[in-house]
Amino acid sequence: MYFCIFVRNILRTVFFSIYAFRELVEGRYKRVYSKSSKNWHVVPVKEEKPYKYWDILLSKILKAPADDFSSVVRRVEVSPKNQQNLAPTIAMREPPDRKDLVEASTKE
Numbered sequence: 001m002y003f004c005i006f007v008r009n010i011l012r013t014v015f016f017s018i019y020a021f022r023e024l025v026e027g028r029y030k031r032v033y034s035k036s037s038k039n040w041h042v043v044p045v046k047e048e049k050p051y052k053y054w055d056i057l058l059s060k061i062l063k064a065p066a067d068d069f070s071s072v073v074r075r076v077e078v079s080p081k082n083q084q085n086l087a088p089t090i091a092m093r094e095p096p097d098r099k100d101l102v103e104a105s106t107k108e
Helices: 003-020 056-065 098-108
Strands: 024-034 039-046
Touching: 003 098, 024 098
Parallel strands: none
Antiparallel strands: 024 039
């Protein structure tokens, strides 16, 4: 289990450094909620990630259960804290309209 977390952190670091400097899409913004200031703001949207490695990774993921019989017969319990049971945002209120946030950020 610890090895998986270690590998995940390494992959996260590698992919962040690959995709950190993508170009910004002109005129596109997304809403972000700040937990510390408890308000919404907008950030520019970056261009799509290419995911060139996805085909190879997916084939290896699908091959792994075929090689490991114990994972097929193992029962998996779903936690009550599953993401499907959580609120859609952490804000505990409806997000404001994106256009209003963009206008407010351009006035500043």
